[in-house]
Amino acid sequence: MLASKGSPFLAVIVLVLVAAPAAPYETDQYSGRQNEVEDAVELLNHRVNQALETIAGEWRGPADRGRFARRVYSRLGGRHWVDRLERWAIRSPEVEKVSMARRKSVYSGLPFWARRANFFFGVGPTIRVNGVLVGTDKLGHFISQGWKYHRRHLRGYPTERVVRLGVRNEAGIFGSPTTGTFSNADLVANYEGFRFYLSLFGGDEETGKPAIVTWEGGRARLQRPFDFRDHVNDYWDEALNPNRYDALLRTPMLVRLRELCVEYQSTPESYISADDEELRLRYRHLGLRDGTSHRMDRVCSG
Numbered sequence: 347m348l349a350s351k352g353s354p355f356l357a358v359i360v361l362v363l364v365a366a367p368a369a370p371y372e373t374d375q376y377s378g379r380q381n382e383v384e385d386a387v388e389l390l391n392h393r394v395n396q397a398l399e400t401i402a403g404e405w406r407g408p409a410d411r412g413r414f415a416r417r418v419y420s421r422l423g424g425r426h427w428v429d430r431l432e433r434w435a436i437r438s439p440e441v442e443k444v445s446m447a448r449r450k451s452v453y454s455g456l457p458f459w460a461r462r463a464n465f466f467f468g469v470g471p472t473i474r475v476n477g478v479l480v481g482t483d484k485l486g487h488f489i490s491q492g493w494k495y496h497r498r499h500l501r502g503y504p505t506e507r508v509v510r511l512g513v514r515n516e517a518g519i520f521g522s523p524t525t526g527t528f529s530n531a532d533l534v535a536n537y538e539g540f541r542f543y544l545s546l547f548g549g550d551e552e553t554g555k556p557a558i559v560t561w562e563g564g565r566a567r568l569q570r571p572f573d574f575r576d577h578v579n580d581y582w583d584e585a586l587n588p589n590r591y592d593a594l595l596r597t598p599m600l601v602r603l604r605e606l607c608v609e610y611q612s613t614p615e616s617y618i619s620a621d622d623e624e625l626r627l628r629y630r631h632l633g634l635r636d637g638t639s640h641r642m643d644r645v646c647s648g
Contacts, residue, residue: 395571495512600640
């Protein structure tokens with residue numbers, strides 16, 4: 347059977363091997379939504395502001411947006427499979443996680459041919475940030491992918507092109523072909539990370555807040571603290587802003603989600619965002635793909 351399908355299966359295996367060093371693991375915000383989890387926003391804010399204070403305190407020389415942003419990326423992200431901030435959130439006993447056994451996740455039992463690369467990786471933790479259930483992988487997207495967006499911006503790329511490259515990556519080897527998943531929430535976290543790097547040096551139009559960093563006499567100074575509340579919203583939650591699954595994964599995921607309809611019926615309001623329309627319009631330029639067929643109000647409607 348495997349031999350008869352030859353090249354497609356071989357292609358998937360090759361893609362898995364190529365993507366493995368940087369392959370993302372899935373997270374599951376469908377399961378355990380009723381669990382009480384302490385909000386980690388203040389802990390994460392402290393971690394980021396501590397890094398910014400250290401970088402500013404060590405700064406010598408004239409203003410250099412690119413160099414400062416790279417230092418932020420190096421201290422909180424870095425060239426790792428799992429970013430430093432993300433890894434800290436996963437390991438820290440201070441950050442409470444949604445309790446969920448791996449074998450009970452929404453991805454449990456799905457075959458290799460549907461999950462592909464993610465078949466070999468565990469399900470990442472979910473935490474609460476600004477009242478929103480967020481996979482810890484989104485912290486990596488925020489810091490590292492946000493920095494890559496910003497780096498392209500400093501090279502003169504217009505925002506439209508920066509965003510388009512992000513969509514291409516999500517639809518490319520680190521997204522749909524190797525995992526079957528096009529993550530809309532990843533793109534939102536990427537873009538909010540881009541906004542964060544922009545807000546280091548310029549006023550934030552959405553919040554009306556001034557730049558985080560200013561320079562005086564060859565020194566960098568923080569004039570306001572960073573706050574994840576300015577960036578995290580319901581569209582970071584993959585149950586509220588569902589993934590778009592490809593043809594191989596779409597039906598198996600629907601089957602698994604229908605098994606959660608009893609939980610959905612107990613608290614249906616927790617599976618849909620009250621801000622859905624506003625957030626959809628806010629991020630309409632990001633190239634999000636319709637995943638509402640896997641939103642629980644649709645899955646359990648009949």
